[in-house]
Amino acid sequence: MNQTRWTVLGAGSLGCLWGGYLNMAGMPVTLIHRHSVPAPDNLTLTPFQGNAEIPFQAELTTAKECPTESISQLIVATKAPDALDAVRGIAHALTPDAAILVLQNGMGAQQAIAEAFNDYAIIAACITDGAYRTSPGHVVHAGKGVSRIGALNEKGLQAEAAVLAQLQKMDLATEHCPDIYQALWNKLAINIAINGLTALDQCLNGELRVPARLARVKKLCQETEQVMRALQLSLPEEGLFYLAQSVIEGTAHNRSSMLQDTQKGKSTEIEYINGYLLDQAHTLGIDTPENQAVYDAVIARFH
Incomplete structure (x- = not known):
């Protein structure tokens, strides 16, 4: 499994927050935005209780432009109603051993992805951080919380330690959760x-x-x-x-x-x-x- 590059599906507030912190921790990031929306001109993250907009780097693309079997680590940061269709839209780009980390609010979207993509490692994050965008590509980390990370299927159990080790390099609090449900x-x-x-x-x-x-x-x-x-x-x-x-x-x-x-x-x-x-x-x-x-x-x- 590729231990560095993360692909973030969804360029909203959570997608930019996680993409920004991952990149600031030294990991290359690909940010997938809607094909109907122009790519942001640049990307910035204002850390929690910070004043400065810190630039971060990400390769900007759309689902249709993703090469086949190019994604080994995927973060699904769309809204819950869009999540399953969004993952289906980039299914061609997943490597056979890909790990999928789902960040959705509420319940149901995570289970739908786990059911539809059970051949992949599916891991859920329960997030209490707050974030909002001031404009496309510019995100503010508004509330400091913790993200609890736990597997939703058997392959997720096998992959979660390696995934968490990478996530814990970011300046976002993450911890293992043995009972993510x-x-x-x-x-x-x-x-x-x-x-x-x-x-x-x-x-x-x-x-x-x-x-x-x-x-x-x-x-x-x-x-x-x-x-x-x-x-x-x-x-x-x-x-x-x-x-x-x-x-x-x-x-x-x-x-x-x-x-x-x-x-x-x-x-x-x-x-x-x-x-x-x-x-x-x-x-x-x-x-x-x-x-x-x-x-x-x-x-x-x-x-």
């Missing part, structure tokens, strides 16, 4: 509690602290807990609602990713957040009316 659910639970409501009310995370909104957060958390218990997943000792309140407090001035999507006129990832919970709840025979209400409202208004 649990980690993804933990993040999903918080997204369920926050994202849809901030999109519907067009408010910052901290504005969910008003009583009427907080009551809805509590209902969403209670429904998520029911589903997680039925799936025999672990829950925080103090409960999801307490944890959600802590996140709301700690990110009070933040705009959720779903709020940002709606303000840019983009479709949301609701199918992979509240929608994923609804699918699980339906299979388990659990009633989740608050999640259904949020899901229906977001679909009606923004899709």
Whole structure:
């Protein structure tokens, strides 16, 4: 396996963030952007709490321009609804031993890729860093978190140590996660509690602290807990609602990713957040009316 070059599929905020930090750590990077969008003139990354835009280098290309069997290490940094089709679009370029690292928000896109590309090493990252672009190719590392890395299939288990060793050279916190499914659910639970409501009310995370909104957060958390218990997943000792309140407090001035999507006129990832919970709840025979209400409202208004 090529131990240096990384190909990043998706030139949005996360793709540029990871591509930038990988390149700054001395690794060559290929950044795949949409063929319908012009390539950025240059690329910069503003590190967390930094003021300067630091240039980084990446080979810019499109999926159609990727040579056959040229990608041995792929980071999928698209939005969840686009992820599976995006990987299919560059499937011709994957080497037989390629490792695929998926960064998607919510749940469902990772599993779809793992199922469709099970012949490859599939590894997921559960990310809590925040980033946004000021313009195409220019990204700001806005919130420092940690990326938990864990395999989604057998080949992923064999490849994850080598992949993590490279990722840990970057100035982004990464760590091995032996139970990535649990980690993804933990993040999903918080997204369920926050994202849809901030999109519907067009408010910052901290504005969910008003009583009427907080009551809805509590209902969403209670429904998520029911589903997680039925799936025999672990829950925080103090409960999801307490944890959600802590996140709301700690990110009070933040705009959720779903709020940002709606303000840019983009479709949301609701199918992979509240929608994923609804699918699980339906299979388990659990009633989740608050999640259904949020899901229906977001679909009606923004899709």
